[in-house]
Amino acid sequence: MDIASLLSNTLSADNATREAATAQLTAASQENFPAYMHMLASEMANGSASSFVRNAAGLAFKNSLTGRSSEVSNDLAGRWRAIELSQKQAIKTLCLTALGTDDRRAASVAAQAVAAIASVELPTGEWPELIGQLLEFVQSESVGLRIATLQCVGYICEVIDPAILATRSNEILTAVVQGARKEEPSAEVQAAAIQALYNSLEFIRDNFEREGERNYIMQVVCEATQSPSVPVQVGAFECLVRIMHLYYDKMALYMERALFGLTVLGMQNPEEKVALQAIEFWATVCDEEQELALEAAEAAEYGDKPDMESKHFAKTALPEILPVMLQLLLKQDEDADDDEWNISMAAGACIGLLAGVVSDAIVQPVIPFIEANIRAEDWHQREAAVMAFGAILDGPDEDKLTPLVQQALPTLISMMQDPHPAVKDTVAWTLGRITELMVEAINPDVHLAALIQALVAGLNDVGAGRIASSSAWAIKNLAQQMGGGLGAGSGTAQSSVLSPYYNGLLETLMNVTNRANNEGNARTAAYEALSDLALYSAADTIELVSRLGEEMLSRMEKLLSMQNQLLGMDDRASWNELQSNCSSVVGVSSSSCARCCSALH
Numbered sequence: 315m316d317i318a319s320l321l322s323n324t325l326s327a328d329n330a331t332r333e334a335a336t337a338q339l340t341a342a343s344q345e346n347f348p349a350y351m352h353m354l355a356s357e358m359a360n361g362s363a364s365s366f367v368r369n370a371a372g373l374a375f376k377n378s379l380t381g382r383s384s385e386v387s388n389d390l391a392g393r394w395r396a397i398e399l400s401q402k403q404a405i406k407t408l409c410l411t412a413l414g415t416d417d418r419r420a421a422s423v424a425a426q427a428v429a430a431i432a433s434v435e436l437p438t439g440e441w442p443e444l445i446g447q448l449l450e451f452v453q454s455e456s457v458g459l460r461i462a463t464l465q466c467v468g469y470i471c472e473v474i475d476p477a478i479l480a481t482r483s484n485e486i487l488t489a490v491v492q493g494a495r496k497e498e499p500s501a502e503v504q505a506a507a508i509q510a511l512y513n514s515l516e517f518i519r520d521n522f523e524r525e526g527e528r529n530y531i532m533q534v535v536c537e538a539t540q541s542p543s544v545p546v547q548v549g550a551f552e553c554l555v556r557i558m559h560l561y562y563d564k565m566a567l568y569m570e571r572a573l574f575g576l577t578v579l580g581m582q583n584p585e586e587k588v589a590l591q592a593i594e595f596w597a598t599v600c601d602e603e604q605e606l607a608l609e610a611a612e613a614a615e616y617g618d619k620p621d622m623e624s625k626h627f628a629k630t631a632l633p634e635i636l637p638v639m640l641q642l643l644l645k646q647d648e649d650a651d652d653d654e655w656n657i658s659m660a661a662g663a664c665i666g667l668l669a670g671v672v673s674d675a676i677v678q679p680v681i682p683f684i685e686a687n688i689r690a691e692d693w694h695q696r697e698a699a700v701m702a703f704g705a706i707l708d709g710p711d712e713d714k715l716t717p718l719v720q721q722a723l724p725t726l727i728s729m730m731q732d733p734h735p736a737v738k739d740t741v742a743w744t745l746g747r748i749t750e751l752m753v754e755a756i757n758p759d760v761h762l763a764a765l766i767q768a769l770v771a772g773l774n775d776v777g778a779g780r781i782a783s784s785s786a787w788a789i790k791n792l793a794q795q796m797g798g799g800l801g802a803g804s805g806t807a808q809s810s811v812l813s814p815y816y817n818g819l820l821e822t823l824m825n826v827t828n829r830a831n832n833e834g835n836a837r838t839a840a841y842e843a844l845s846d847l848a849l850y851s852a853a854d855t856i857e858l859v860s861r862l863g864e865e866m867l868s869r870m871e872k873l874l875s876m877q878n879q880l881l882g883m884d885d886r887a888s889w890n891e892l893q894s895n896c897s898s899v900v901g902v903s904s905s906s907c908a909r910c911c912s913a914l915h
Contacts, residue, residue: 317353318363321370343378348397348405351378355408358424365419372412372423379430391434406431406441413451413462421462429469436470436478445482452489461506464493468510471517479517487518487527494534501543508538508549515556522561532557536572544585551580551591555598562602563622574631581638586657589642593660596635599627600667607671629672636676639665640683643698646736662701669709677710681718688725693734700729700737704744707751719748719755723765730768735781742772742784749791758796758811766792766815773822779834782826786839789819790846797850810852819847820862 323335343350357363357371379394381387394402409431412424428444435441448470451463467486476483492498493507511531521527535557538550554573558565565573573595580592606624613620642661647654669676680702687699703722707715726748729741745765748755756762772785798810812819826840844862851859 321367348401355405358412359408368420375427376430414459425462425466428466432470433473464506464510468513471514476517496537505545512553548587558598597664600671603671666705669706674710697737700740704747707747716755719752727764727768742781746784746788749788753795779836782836783834783839786843790843793846793850798852807852809854816855
């Protein structure tokens with residue numbers, strides 16, 4: 315068998331070639347597992363083999379030892395343990411040899427292979443010499459070997475129960491932290507060590523409990539955030555994010571002395587990856603403090619004290635971090651994909667989390683930013699102002715927000731005609747937030763007609779699926795909270811403030827559901843809005859809802875007739891989605907009509 319050719323063919327663009335090669339490798343694994351693993355290990359250690367073949371060998375090796383479920387992993391581990399000791403030793407030697415290859419990619423996948431063996435053998439006391447060998451490799455003069463070994467150590471710490479390596483934990487931590495220090499001459503080694511430290515943060519929990527060791531670890535990580543190497547900086551901030559999650563209760567001293575300032579600088583870093591991690595740090599702080607607030611409220615109900623109390627880091631730091639985040643809202647990327655996470659999106663999300671934690675304290679500092687930018691000529695400023703407003707709607711007291719929402723609504727409604735799609739997108743999302751969280755601020759006599767007209771315009775915005783999706787979401791919220799059906803109580807109202815608009819809303823939403831694609835989830839959102847308009851309908855809209863149900867039945871019949879014409883998985887997925895949506899609207903329409911008829915009689 316030419317293992318190199320088979321591995322190469324598993325990466326082929328041709329589906330038949332790829333499947334045939336995969337089938338042959340699977341057969342080889344089943345016929346003679348020890349020989350199969352030896353071949354893979356040999357290919358990993360083969361310096362003359364191409365990088366992508368060695369990488370494929372390493373991944374196949376790792377996947378032969380680790381599964382997605384514990385049951386599969388146990389079966390794979392059993393196959394490995396059944397190999398004769400001498401054969402296993404030869405395979406392990408090859409894997410360790412591959413760590414030292416000059417091919418960094420091959421060395422990295424060899425690190426995963428060694429860690430996979432370790433995950434099977436170390437828990438049962440096998441391969442006791444491994445950690446000692448790896449610690450020797452970390453002291454090597456070979457930069458490549460040190461990098462691969464540190465990666466391997468990190469992988470092992472991530473998957474092994476700390477109790478299994480309790481006697482070696484101090485040595486492991488020392489080796490990792492030594493490589494992560496600012497004195498390390500190789501930035502690549504330092505980055506690998508920082509990543510290994512990230513992977514081992516739960517592993518070193520006992521070390522972190524000891525103040526002296528914790529101080530040293532925090533010093534090394536904080537210093538790494540100031541490294542001239544971007545990968546080191548990113549890795550250091552990733553460590554701080556995870557440390558905050560794992561050891562929140564130990565962070566007060568470090569927040570006061572270093573982390574406030576470091577994260578503010580990090581958020582202003584011109585390197586996006588660094589800034590994103592610095593923002594993520596504060597998002598994590600908010601997540602932790604939100605959870606602690608819930609735990610405290612639950613404990614108070616039972617007259618108890620929570621296990622851990624909030625340090626209120628977010629509220630303390632608000633004057634320093636909020637102005638930075640507001641400025642980051644202005645860093646929109648006009649060419650970014652809809653699903654691409656960027657600095658302005660991260661800042662907006664974090665401001666929302668801050669609002670949930672600090673409550674009313676966020677309102678006053680944000681309002682001047684909104685007022686200064688909401689009518690600016692530059693679309694970046696207008697969009698940022700709307701994003702800031704939408705972000706703070708969940709957290710502060712409704713009484714404090716209501717006059718602000720009522721004042722802002724006419725401006726927001728008019729901005730649904732903004733010439734820039736990014737602004738309209740954010741305005742539609744903000745109107746959705748208002749209809750979900752602050753519907754009491756909407757005066758039907760003053761705002762409703764213009765609001766619905768703006769949302770209908772958003773639904774008709776064919777060029778931007780997310781605008782239509784957010785507009786449908788807002789209509790769904792209005793139906794739930796202003797409708798005359800189930801939302802108004804156990805009975806059915808004769809009419810509702812939405813009744814005059816039902817005909818236009820149903821017609822426009824039906825047009826959206828007729829779109830060929832589901833860009834921005836607009837079609838699905840339109841079906842959901844139709845369902846809720848039917849569910850919360852008042853008696854005077856019964857005829858419209860009845861016609862809606864009839865139209866959906868007709869669509870279902872057409873869909874059923876098309877079932878045998880479906881070509882591929884995408885077609886079937888789309889068909890299933892449409893069938894489910896139509897069925898949902900039919901069911902709701904029928905029950906609403908029955909309810910209304912009952913109420914009328």
